[in-house]
Amino acid sequence: GAGVSQSPSNKVTEKGKDVELRCDPISGHTALYWYRQSLGQGLEFLIYFQGNSAPDKSGLPSDRFSAERTGGSVSTLTIQRTQQEDSAVYLCASSGGVLYTEAFFGQGTRLTVV
Amino acid sequence: DQQVKQNSPSLSVQEGRISILNCDYTNSMFDYFLWYKKYPAEGPTFLISISSIKDKNEDGRFTVFLNKSAKHLSLHIVPSQPGDSAVYFCAAKGSGGSNYKLTFGKGTLLTVNP
Numbered sequence: 001g002a003g004v005s006q007s008p009s010n011k012v013t014e015k016g017k018d019v020e021l022r023c024d025p026i027s028g029h030t031a032l033y034w035y036r037q038s039l040g041q042g043l044e045f046l047i048y049f050q051g052n053s054a055p056d057k058s059g060l061p062s063d064r065f066s067a068e069r070t071g072g073s074v075s076t077l078t079i080q081r082t083q084q085e086d087s088a089v090y091l092c093a094s095s096g097g098v099l100y101t102e103a104f105f106g107q108g109t110r111l112t113v114v
Numbered sequence: 115d116q117q118v119k120q121n122s123p124s125l126s127v128q129e130g131r132i133s134i135l136n137c138d139y140t141n142s143m144f145d146y147f148l149w150y151k152k153y154p155a156e157g158p159t160f161l162i163s164i165s166s167i168k169d170k171n172e173d174g175r176f177t178v179f180l181n182k183s184a185k186h187l188s189l190h191i192v193p194s195q196p197g198d199s200a201v202y203f204c205a206a207k208g209s210g211g212s213n214y215k216l217t218f219g220k221g222t223l224l225t226v227n228p
Contacts, residue, residue, distance in 0.1 A: 004157070031214060042118075042220035043158070043203065056215065091157055102148070103216060105157030 002026075004106035006092050012112045013082055021077040021109045025094030032075050033095075033103060034067060038088040046090075049075060082113045117141045118206050120219035128227055133191040135222050137204030140185065144206035148216065149178060149189045152201045161202075162189070194226045 005024040013019050025032050034046040045059040049069045060066070064082075069075040079086055089110050093103040119138045127133045137147075145166040150158035164171040164178045164187065171178050177190045191198055204219040 006157075033214075033216075035218075040220070042120075043205075043216075043218040045215055045217070048214055050214070093157075102160045102163065105150075105159070107155070107157045 004092055004094055004104055006090075006106035006109050008109060009107065010110045010112075012114060015084060015113055016081055018078065018080045019082055019111065021079075021090050021092075021111070023075045023077070023092030023094075023106060025073060025075070025092070026104055027073075029094035029096055029104075030072065031095045031103075032069060033093045034075070034077050035091045035093065036088045037091060037108075043091065046077070079111075082111075084113045087111055087113045115140070116219075117144075118204055118217050118219040120202075120204055120222050122222050123220070124223040124225070126225045126227060127194050129196055130193045133189075133194045133198065133224055133226065135189040135191075135202050135204075135224065137187045137189075137219055138185060139187075139206050141206070141208065141217075142185070143208045144217075145209040145213075146207040147178070147180060147187050148205045148207070149176075150203040150205060150218075151198075152203060152221070158203055191224075194224075196226045196228050199224055199226050 007022045032049040035043040047067050048056040051072050052069050064080045067077045089108040091108045093105045095103040148163040149161040151161045152158040162173050162176045164180050180187045201221040201223050203221045205216040
């Protein structure tokens with residue numbers, strides 16, 4: 001596609017349920033990032049993929065969070081046993097590679113845990 | 115610890131005047147700086163960037179200034195237009211092993227009044 005696409009746009013889930021957030025990066029982009037923005041906060045780095053591997057998972061807040069990327073393209077961020085503090089906008093971005101400093105963002109998934 | 119700081123949560127200016135958004139950083143390993151603009155319910159979009167080897171970069175109405183000794187950068191918008199009203203995020207990229215990761219500030223909400 002022309003840009004980074006994320007789905008769903010909005011997700012309301014009950015506390016304790018699992019959720020999956022999807023990201024379709026720009027075709028050909030090898031680098032993919034997940035960030036999240038909580039209310040009143042900046043963008044918090046979660047995880048970085050180069051191809052299908054994730055050399056940096058240091059930003060994942062807990063072991064309830066996991067992410068994978070397949071075929072060097074689509075990525076899924078999974079949150080297990082969601083908690084209210086997981087409520088945030090989850091943003092995905094892609095770039096042409098490490099040497100490309102400009103990352104293109106999707107519109108985000110607004111997750112609300114009730 | 116917050117490595118990229120935007121100390122002004124909000125800024126209001128009159129249409130036609132200059133908007134100056136400020137950003138401070140603490141990590142001397144940052145070597146590339148970017149500004150992103152974000153409208154509500156949309157992902158951040160890249161605006162302008164500057165390498166640490168430069169002190170100024172200009173693109174139309176937007177100019178970014180970098181003062182490495184002060185670890186300070188600023189974004190100037192002149193003349194400001196109502197359509198510039200958005201949240202502006204400052205971001206920095208490190209060198210070496212973490213050269214893929216963008217570290218963001220908390221953002222400044224700019225309101226340009228007609």
